[in-house]
Amino acid sequence: MAKKQDKNSWKQEINDIVRGICGGFLFGIPLIxxxxxxxxxxxVKPKLIAIAIAFMFIVVFLLNYTDGFRKRRNTWRLDEAAIxxxxxxxxxFVCSAFMLWLLQEITPETSLKESLGKVVYEGVPFTLGVALANQFLQSGNQNNSTSDSHKGNGNSKPQQHHLHATLADLGATVIGAIMIAFNIAPTDEVPMLAAAISPPWLWALMAASLVISYTIVFQAGFSDQKKRRQQKGIFQRPLSETTISYLVSLLASGIMLFFFQKLTLSDPWTMWLExxxxxxxxxxxxGAAGRLAI
Known part of the structure; x- marks a missing residue:
């Protein structure tokens, strides 16, 4: 019995961390x-870095004291909020460092002071996203009882057409992609990062995009994942949905870059790809956030 409780405790801990990581990415990715x-x-000077960390601790502590990113907390305790x-x-900070490393803004040649400053300053929205993950991105599991109660009546209602479900997901992906990336597309950061990233690193960028998208939609607990997995459609399976949504997001990215004249028809295909x-x-x-909303 004790082993089972320990296993459940570790599982809950992992779920909480995954939810926090995904919340961090949702809030922190625009600033990165x-x-x-x-x-x-x-x-930035080390003194200002220390002040930033102290200020961030106070803000995140208040957020964790009122709710926190863990689902297991039912009482307001100062020690739990501090932990x-x-x-x-x-x-x-780990999410911030990972993204800076992935985008090659932190490399082995970067000094420790510079790396620390970048991680801390970029880590502010990531940390706030972690703290707010459970408060503003509530799981849909509380609605399971409602959805379960309708299962028996499912035969009395016509099944949603597969094509309609697929188009709804693709539309939500496009809307979410535009909402997040539209402000980034016209900036100089995209060509600057593309010039600094080597071709093998692009594979890492693709892999990270797919893994983060899959985790946000199907693993983080931000929505009714059981219902999400049962949704009908042409590509409505976790892996296929993630892949197709990624391709749609890439298409939307290319169109936005063309719209803002960051890419032209005379540019080589490698430049378009990067x-x-x-x-x-x-x-x-x-796009993943957009699919959570439907």
Whole structure:
């Protein structure tokens, strides 16, 4: 019995961390494409970094004290809020460092001071996203009883047409991708990052986009995932849906870059590919958020 409880405890812990990570990506990804923050982080003095961390601790502590990113917390306890705050900040900083490394804004040649400044300043929205993940991105599991009660009456209602379900998902993906990536597309960050990323790194960018998208929609607990997996449609399986949604997000990214004249028809296909994949990461995360909303 004790082993089963320990197993459930570890499972809940992992679920909480995954939810926090996904919340961090949803909130933090737009700022990660802002070069001004890179510059400020690379030039900031250690004293200001310490002040930023202290201020962030206070804000995240207040958020965790009222709710927190864990589902298991039922009482307002200062010690639990403090522990959750340290963990939320650690998750936010790790997510920030991972994205900066993935976009090659942090490399082995980057000094420790510069790396720390960039991670802390870019980590602010990631950390806030972790702390707010459970508060504003509630799981749909509380509605399971309602959905279960309708299962018996499912035969009395016509099944949603597969094509309609698919188009609804694709439409939500496009809307979410545009909402997140539209402000990034006209900036100079995209060509700057594309120029710095080597071809093998583009594969890592693609893999990260797919994994983050899949985790947000099917693993983080932000929606009724059981219902999500049972939804009917042409591509309505977790892997196929994630892949098709990624391709749609890439298409939307290419169109946005063309719209803002960051790409032209005379540009080589390699340039189109590099720029589209770079913008495709925030677009894919936005697309995942869009699918959560339907």
């Amino acid at each position: 494409y802002t070069m001004e923050v890179w510059w400020i982080g690379s030039l 959750d705050t340290v963990e939320a900040m650690a998750i936010g 720029h589209t994949l770079v913008l495709g990461l925030p677009a894919t995360i936005g």
